[in-house]
Amino acid sequence: MTSLAARLGESRHASVLLRRLRRLGLCDLRDLIAIAVQRGCTHYRSAADGSDANDPGRDVLADEELAVALLTGEHPFDPVALRCAAQLVSGAGIDSHRLSFLARRERCERALAHIARAGMAHDEKDREFWKALLDSLRSPQPVPPGVLPHWTRFAVLTGVQSGGRREIKSVWLRARR
Numbered sequence: 001m002t003s004l005a006a007r008l009g010e011s012r013h014a015s016v017l018l019r020r021l022r023r024l025g026l027c028d029l030r031d032l033i034a035i036a037v038q039r040g041c042t043h044y045r046s047a048a049d050g051s052d053a054n055d056p057g058r059d060v061l062a063d064e065e066l067a068v069a070l071l072t073g074e075h076p077f078d079p080v081a082l083r084c085a086a087q088l089v090s091g092a093g094i095d096s097h098r099l100s101f102l103a104r105r106e107r108c109e110r111a112l113a114h115i116a117r118a119g120m121a122h123d124e125k126d127r128e129f130w131k132a133l134l135d136s137l138r139s140p141q142p143v144p145p146g147v148l149p150h151w152t153r154f155a156v157l158t159g160v161q162s163g164g165r166r167e168i169k170s171v172w173l174r175a176r177r
Contacts, residue, residue: 004082004111005073007147013107015072017065024056029075033084036066040175041087043156047080063088063175064099071108079149083173086115086154089133091175096129100136109140111148118151123172 005012026032031053037045038055055061070085089099089112103112116137119130155170 001076003073004071004075004077005107007077008073008110008143010073010107010110013073015069015074015106017069017102017106018072018074021061021069024060026053026056029070029078029081032066032070033081035061036070036084036088036175039063039066039088040091040177041084041173042176043087043173044080044084047084062098063091063094064102067094067099068102068106068108068112071103071111072106073108073111079153082111082115082149083153085112086119087173088175089115090119090123090126090154090172092177094129096133097136100133103137109137110143113137113140114143114148115154117142118154119172122151122155122170125172 003012021032026035028051030048030051033041033044034048034051034053035055037048067085067088070081070088075081088094099112100109103109113134116130116133120127120134123130152170155172158169158171
């Protein structure tokens with residue numbers, strides 16, 4: 001199976017963060033998704049089916065670390081992991097500077113910047129967060145269209161009937177606390 005790094009045309013990085021998570025018994029991408037679901041990424045509940053992962057707690061694994069772990073190039077490419085990471089970083093209390101530091105260290109800046117660019121353009125409620133994140137990521141090279149999930153996969157699109165018109169609105173997915 002193709003790794004996320006290979007899909008992005010990058011060399012695969014041996015993640016220090018993933019080694020630490022494996023020592024905690026979190027050996028699989030499904031386990032990381034399951035923990036994100038436990039932390040409020042309920043939109044992806046079905047993707048966590050079959051995992052018996054126990055959340056070690058935010059004091060052991062911060063949300064920023066979990067998001068970066070979902071984005072590391074060492075994993076097989078799984079669009080759900082990227083979508084789940086997008087929802088997790090959209091939750092309350094995320095530190096954009098810590099997140100960008102971890103992304104640089106784990107070499108997943110391009111995937112995170114892809115999410116941040118989509119958030120900047122389509123998340124009406126938190127553009128300042130996305131701008132701060134993009135500024136701290138130092139503008140990594142954009143990902144070509146079609147390589148990573150489209151921005152619509154990070155949001156829910158709703159159709160509203162108003163006077164016979166169909167109006168499409170997007171609501172950015174956020175982790176629920």
